[in-house]
Amino acid sequence: MSSKTSAKSADDESPMPEAPSSPALSLDAWLARLERQHPVSIDLGLERVARVGRRLGLLDTPVATRLITVAGTNGKGSTVAMLEALARAHGLSTATYTSPHLLRYNERLRLDGQEADDTTLVRGFERVEAARLSGEPVSLTYFEAGTLAALWIIAQRQPELAILEVGLGGRLDAVNILDADVGVVTTVAQDHAAFLGTDLENIGREKAGILRAGRPAVLGSSVLPASVRGVADALGARVYMLDEQFHRCEDADAWAWEGIDANGHPLHLKGLPDPGLPLDNAATALQALTLADVALDEMVCRKALAEVTLPGRMQWLSNWCLDVGHNPHAATYLAARLAERPCTGRRIGLLGMLADKDAEGVIDALAGSLDAWVAVGLDGERARGAEDLAATLESRGQRVLHRAASPAEGADWLASELREVDEALVCGSFFTVAEVLSWWKSRPQRREHDEIRNA
Known part of the structure; x- marks a missing residue:
C-alpha cells in the first residue's frame, strides 16, 4: 500500500523551502505565536493547508509506508492508542498524531512510542513557517500549522505505519489532505454543533469524508448514520463494519475477535484481555491493522492490549x-x-x-x-x-x-x-x-x- 496524497493542484512555488536562519524560538514561543497568527481558532477547509502542504512536498510522496486515518465523534483516541500499541508490539516503526493534548503539546506527536521532543517540533514549525511565507503568504490556524509540522516530521522518518487522528469533522479537517490506506470511522454523535450542526446524517457525511475510493473503510459501530455507509458505497470503498465483517465476543475473563483480511480470509483471536478501553474500539483497531497488511499474532495482541494506556480515559x-x-x-x-x-x-x-x-x-x-x-x-x-x-x-x-x-x-x-x-x-x-x-x-x-x- 502507499499513502498517496490528495488535494493536488498546480502550484508554481518551490517545494520544501529551507527553514529561516533567524534565531530559533522555543517550543512555547512557537505555540504562543501560532495562537496569534490566524483571526479564528477553527477555520475548516483544505485549500490553505493543502497549499502549504504542497510547498512542503507532502502531496508528492507518501509520508509513511502505510497510513491509517481515524475519524469519529468518540473513541478516536483509544482506537489510535490501541493501533499504536498493537503495531509496535508487532515490530513496526510508528508515528501517531493526535489532538488535543492534556499536559504537554509534545503528546500530540509520538514517534516509535515516544513523545516528540521540543527540538523536533520546533524544526517542524520552522519548516512550515518557511513554506507558509514562500510565495504568497498563507494564513494558518494553530491546528493547521501543528498538523503540517507533524506530517513533515513524519515524512522525514518514513515510518512503516503512520496513524492520524482527525481533529474535527473529517472532510475539511487538515489531516484529510492525505489519502489514507485505511480509513476508520469510530462513532457518530452530536458534538461541535457550531461547526458540524446537529443532524446526524450530515455529521456522518462529514466524518466519512476521510474515506477514499477503493480503499478499506473500517466502521467501528453498528449504529452509524446511513450517510456513512452511503459515502463509502459511492466511493467504491471496501466496507468492514462492526457486527458484520468483524465481531467481538465477551466472556467472564477475556474476549475474542473475529475478522477478515483484505483477501476475505477469516481471522480469529481468542483470550484477549480487557484493555480498559472500549472493546468496540479494540476490535476496530484489530480490523484496521490487518487491512494495513499486518499479520496479527494472537500472543502479541494479548500482550499489547494488556499493556496499552491512555491518559484521561477511565x-x-x-x-x-x-x-x-x-x-x-x-x-x-x-x-x-x-x-x-x-x-x-x-x-x-x-x-x-x-x-x-x-x-x-x-x-x-x-x-x-x-x-x-x-x-x-x-x-x-x-x-x-x-x-x-x-x-x-x-x-x-x-x-x-x-x-x-x-x-x-x-x-x-x-x-x-x-x-x-x-x-x-x-x-x-x-x-x-x-x-x-x-x-x-x-x-x-x-x-x-x-x-x-x-x-
Whole structure:
C-alpha cells in the first residue's frame, strides 16, 4: 500500500523551502505565536493547508509506508492508542498524531512510542513557517500549522505505519489532505454543533469524508448514520463494519475477535484481555491493522492490549477517575463502565464543561452513577462558569456540594471531603481533566500507591 496524497493542484512555488536562519524560538514561543497568527481558532477547509502542504512536498510522496486515518465523534483516541500499541508490539516503526493534548503539546506527536521532543517540533514549525511565507503568504490556524509540522516530521522518518487522528469533522479537517490506506470511522454523535450542526446524517457525511475510493473503510459501530455507509458505497470503498465483517465476543475473563483480511480470509483471536478501553474500539483497531497488511499474532495482541494506556480515559489515580468525555454518547459509556465497578462509599462528580457542550445530556447520562457533584468553572472564549453549571445540575435534580472557580480549586475542596471508601469522577472536558491531572502531579503529599492505571 502507499499513502498517496490528495488535494493536488498546480502550484508554481518551490517545494520544501529551507527553514529561516533567524534565531530559533522555543517550543512555547512557537505555540504562543501560532495562537496569534490566524483571526479564528477553527477555520475548516483544505485549500490553505493543502497549499502549504504542497510547498512542503507532502502531496508528492507518501509520508509513511502505510497510513491509517481515524475519524469519529468518540473513541478516536483509544482506537489510535490501541493501533499504536498493537503495531509496535508487532515490530513496526510508528508515528501517531493526535489532538488535543492534556499536559504537554509534545503528546500530540509520538514517534516509535515516544513523545516528540521540543527540538523536533520546533524544526517542524520552522519548516512550515518557511513554506507558509514562500510565495504568497498563507494564513494558518494553530491546528493547521501543528498538523503540517507533524506530517513533515513524519515524512522525514518514513515510518512503516503512520496513524492520524482527525481533529474535527473529517472532510475539511487538515489531516484529510492525505489519502489514507485505511480509513476508520469510530462513532457518530452530536458534538461541535457550531461547526458540524446537529443532524446526524450530515455529521456522518462529514466524518466519512476521510474515506477514499477503493480503499478499506473500517466502521467501528453498528449504529452509524446511513450517510456513512452511503459515502463509502459511492466511493467504491471496501466496507468492514462492526457486527458484520468483524465481531467481538465477551466472556467472564477475556474476549475474542473475529475478522477478515483484505483477501476475505477469516481471522480469529481468542483470550484477549480487557484493555480498559472500549472493546468496540479494540476490535476496530484489530480490523484496521490487518487491512494495513499486518499479520496479527494472537500472543502479541494479548500482550499489547494488556499493556496499552491512555491518559484521561477511565484513568484511575487511587480513588479518583479522570475521563475527558464531554458529550452524552461518551458519558453513557462512562456510566456503563462505572456500573461495573461497585463503590461502597459516595461517588462524587467534579464537572467542568465548555459553554457550547450539551451539559444537560452529559448530566442526565451520569445522574444515576453519582451521588453528588462539584461544579467548576473554565476559562477562555468558550467558558462556562461554575454558577451556570451548578444551576444546570440542580435543574436536572442533582445535588451540588460545592462551586469552584477552577478545576484545581474544586479538586482541592473535594480532596478534603473524600473518605477512603468514596470515589471522585473528574469529567466534562479535556481542560477539566488536564488541570486536575496537573494538580494531582503537583500535590505535596502523594501516597506511593497513587499510580496511573486503567480500570
